[in-house]
Amino acid sequence: MKQRIGIIGLGRMGITHFSIINSHPEIEVVAIAEPASLILNMIRKYFKHIKAYENYTDFFVNECPDAILVTTPPSLHHAIALKAAEKNIHVFCEKPFTLDKNHAIELAGIFEKKMLVNQVGYVNRFNEVFRTVKTYVQDGVIGDIIRFKSEMYSRTITKTEESKTWRDSHENGGGALFEIGSHAIDLVNYIIGKPDRITGSSLTRIHSKRVEDAVIATFLYRNNISGTLNVNWSEESFRKPVNKLEIFGEKGKIIADQHGFKLFLNRSRTEINFQSGWNSFSITDVFKPVPFYVRGNEFTAQLYHFIDCILHSNISNICTFRDAAHTQDIIDKIFTDYNLNGTFQS
Amino acid sequence: MMIDKKIFGDNQFFGINHMSQEKAQSLAESFRNISDIFRVYDFAFEAGIRAVMLNSNERAGDICDIFRANKSKYDGIRWYPSIPYPYKYANAISEKGIIPTLNDILFKKNTVSGTAGMLARGAVAIIWKDAIRLMQMLIDIEMKTFRGLDVKVIFLQNIITDLLLGFDIREIFEAYCEYIRKKYNALPGLITQNMPLLKGKLETWGINEVVICTSFNKLGYLMSPDIESYIKAASTNNPAKYQLMAMSTLASGAIPAKEAYRFINEQNIQSVVFGASSQKHIIETCSLITG
Numbered sequence: 001m002k003q004r005i006g007i008i009g010l011g012r013m014g015i016t017h018f019s020i021i022n023s024h025p026e027i028e029v030v031a032i033a034e035p036a037s038l039i040l041n042m043i044r045k046y047f048k049h050i051k052a053y054e055n056y057t058d059f060f061v062n063e064c065p066d067a068i069l070v071t072t073p074p075s076l077h078h079a080i081a082l083k084a085a086e087k088n089i090h091v092f093c094e095k096p097f098t099l100d101k102n103h104a105i106e107l108a109g110i111f112e113k114k115m116l117v118n119q120v121g122y123v124n125r126f127n128e129v130f131r132t133v134k135t136y137v138q139d140g141v142i143g144d145i146i147r148f149k150s151e152m153y154s155r156t157i158t159k160t161e162e163s164k165t166w167r168d169s170h171e172n173g174g175g176a177l178f179e180i181g182s183h184a185i186d187l188v189n190y191i192i193g194k195p196d197r198i199t200g201s202s203l204t205r206i207h208s209k210r211v212e213d214a215v216i217a218t219f220l221y222r223n224n225i226s227g228t229l230n231v232n233w234s235e236e237s238f239r240k241p242v243n244k245l246e247i248f249g250e251k252g253k254i255i256a257d258q259h260g261f262k263l264f265l266n267r268s269r270t271e272i273n274f275q276s277g278w279n280s281f282s283i284t285d286v287f288k289p290v291p292f293y294v295r296g297n298e299f300t301a302q303l304y305h306f307i308d309c310i311l312h313s314n315i316s317n318i319c320t321f322r323d324a325a326h327t328q329d330i331i332d333k334i335f336t337d338y339n340l341n342g343t344f345q346s
Numbered sequence: 347m348m349i350d351k352k353i354f355g356d357n358q359f360f361g362i363n364h365m366s367q368e369k370a371q372s373l374a375e376s377f378r379n380i381s382d383i384f385r386v387y388d389f390a391f392e393a394g395i396r397a398v399m400l401n402s403n404e405r406a407g408d409i410c411d412i413f414r415a416n417k418s419k420y421d422g423i424r425w426y427p428s429i430p431y432p433y434k435y436a437n438a439i440s441e442k443g444i445i446p447t448l449n450d451i452l453f454k455k456n457t458v459s460g461t462a463g464m465l466a467r468g469a470v471a472i473i474w475k476d477a478i479r480l481m482q483m484l485i486d487i488e489m490k491t492f493r494g495l496d497v498k499v500i501f502l503q504n505i506i507t508d509l510l511l512g513f514d515i516r517e518i519f520e521a522y523c524e525y526i527r528k529k530y531n532a533l534p535g536l537i538t539q540n541m542p543l544l545k546g547k548l549e550t551w552g553i554n555e556v557v558i559c560t561s562f563n564k565l566g567y568l569m570s571p572d573i574e575s576y577i578k579a580a581s582t583n584n585p586a587k588y589q590l591m592a593m594s595t596l597a598s599g600a601i602p603a604k605e606a607y608r609f610i611n612e613q614n615i616q617s618v619v620f621g622a623s624s625q626k627h628i629i630e631t632c633s634l635i636t637g
Contacts, residue, residue: 012439019512023543038445042477046515165442239374239433284567284600293539293570294508300570 002028003310006065006089008056008080009072010034010043013094013121016295017069020303023292027307033059056080065089067117067310069303073166074173078103081321085110090117092306096182097324099173101332104325111321117309119302119317120324122186124243124258126298126305128286133245133256134191141269142249148192148227152184154241156233160207168210175211176233177203177331180241184231186319186327187245188219192227194326195219201337206234217334229334258296259283347533348616349499349557349589350397352635353426354390354628355621359383360403376623380408389625393632397424399619401503402488403431414494426619428501428537428559429488452483478521485525499557500526501535511544516551523553533557537593540570542579545588554587559619562592564601564609580614591617603627607634 005027007018014034022029031051034040043052053059056076060083067090070080078098084091091111097120098104111118124130137145156179157167166172167179188195197220203212214232247254252265260282268276290300302319309317359377377383387398400406406427413420438447489500502522510518523534534556538544541560548556562580566573580590592615596606610618611634618635622628 011444012436015444016509019509022512022514036445045477046513046517161442163442282598282600284565284597287567289566289570289572291571292508292512292543293568294512295505 002026003067003307004028004030004065006031006033006059006063006068008033008059008068008070009076009094010036010039011071014069014071016299017071017092017303020292020294020300021069021307024304024307026311030065031059031063056083060084060087067091067306070094074099074178075166075171078107081107082110085114085116088114088116090306090310092119092121092303093321093324094121095186095324095327096173096178096331097321097328099170099178101325101328104321104328108321108325117306117317118321119306119309120319120321121302122183122190122319122324122327123296123298123302124183124187125190125319126301127258128288128297129256129258129261129281129283130187130191130243130245132281132286133247133254133261136254136263137191137247137249141252141263141272141274142247142254142265143251145192145225145247145249147248148188148225149244149246150184150188150227150229151244152180152231152241153235153238153244154180154233155236155238156180156241157207157213158234158236160209168208170211175208176213176231177215177334180233181215181229181231181334182327182331184229184243185330186323187243188227188229189323189326189330191245192225192247193221195227195330196222198330198333198337199341201334201342203334203338203342206232215334217337219330258298260285347498349426349533349591350424351617352395352632353397353399353591353617353619354387354395355399355593355619356401358386358621358623360401360405380405380412383409384412386623386628389628390622391420391423393625393628395628395632396422397426397498399426399428399501400492401428401431402491403434406431406491410491410495423496425492425495425497426499426501426535427489427492427497428503428535429485430503430506431488432503432505448480451487452480477518481518481522482525482529485522486529489530497530497532499533499535500530501537501557501559504537504539507536507538507544508540511538511540511547514547516547516553519548519551519553523556535559535591539568541590542571542575545579545583548588556587557589557591557617559591559593561594562590562610562613562615563595563597564606565597567597567600568594577613583614585614585616589616590614591619593619595620603630603634607631607636611636 003026005021007014010032021027029050032043033053033056035054040052043050064087068084070077070091070093074096077093081091081093167174198217200218202216204214206213213234217229219227242257245256255262263279265274265276287297290297292300305318309315526532526534536556537559539561541558545558561568569576592610595610595618620631622631
């Protein structure tokens, strides 16, 4: 029998996920919730078999699918995931997972206890370049890590909006730290590990009135690794959002983005076919085709992984609520560090 | 109508490279001046190319203006526009959301010919309920860039085609194809990274005479579900129903040209769109595409 899927929130990400998941042969989209009447009308017109609700409360009163995709503004994630847990529904939730570390930890605990599949949309974990980089780092190709920098740039906010938008409010999950900083932090947690201390945090406004557009922070580890985070969502020089990761180790270094990576080795490693000096790899060297492509292999790979985890209990999830709670913890620490030390107010 | 065998693409002009950000950035820098773009177009026309594919991005308007202003010099050039420029919408949607973005595009920044009368407030609500009318208006806005040019095929960008393909709605594809034929007297084109699935759906839906443009390369890069399905779908295809146009034939430069086109020439493909920025590469590519 097919897995019955619900989608809560049909904005830009919700629409993309809908298209991708709808291509999966083992699933059926049965219901959605979305307040915008334009979208609701279109769903009702073109998807007669899908139940469409104006809000998630009505959705949960009437529906109990096997799994839901949560693609609402982040401030609603916690309440929706709690409702889903009550009804034993597996959850894929977009990032940032929650706006409060304690909410993230609470949800991770509940879903683990109930053994429900839980995943958050830190999509870089499904990018073939970053997955390969993780393998190389774990296998010690560049030796022990000494320094790193994790950067993310996008042209999301390029002017001051007069009207109030959810992106211009921390309460609704806006701001560069929640929106793109979370990706750059998660990539650090995934490949290098969670830092033990945050220091030197700086949050800068460029266009936004209420939230930061750019962030810098320093990550420190008890084992002497240290690194920096640098994100900016008002970077018009980038056509598309980009993550950049540079890792310096005792035996070499790796410079990576979503499209490829360069590996510099101090000495050659003939047993694994790497020469001393620069070795370049592009996405075309490491990609794996996906069954259906909409927006990049990683978007399909992450949703198909979610379904795989539901269908096969022996597969462990690559980006759990627990992982996202760790990312949330770092976000909280950056805000705290900035408030304590980041300004010159007397 | 048979489409051109060799079509000159535009990715090289706009800093688009699927493999490397760095390469993309340096390309964007080298084509900062429109005269540099036209130097390359002239190389392509000297090499015998008579067909151009161009996306309706911010710079397309200026490029088309020059083509229109030099009609005699560029006589007989056939146009294969692709619409929309997805990042224009994506960035705006990120900033404000889907509905305010559409509102801006449809009612603030543009006056679509023939729709001025509909802009009365009451009519707006009706348009929102009619996805197809909405789509037609968006097509008209994008196609304004190409007015007065000899348009053969109008392609829908893959991000839109594949999104709609995932939704699996026949009416939208039917309406797109019909509108392009009737209003623009051109062949409807669909760009996709899921060619076997799309072709299968079009066959099931009975939508024929569509040009399908898709990544096609020896590596299987950007070819879902896999290269074997692509080769099979192409080999069993009837070009009278679906003419196939290959793009990303070099997989963003990962495959040497000779090797890449040896593979392409063996496939049942009617057309190739390629981009190059040097005269040498343009001449070389033209000589490698045979059949």
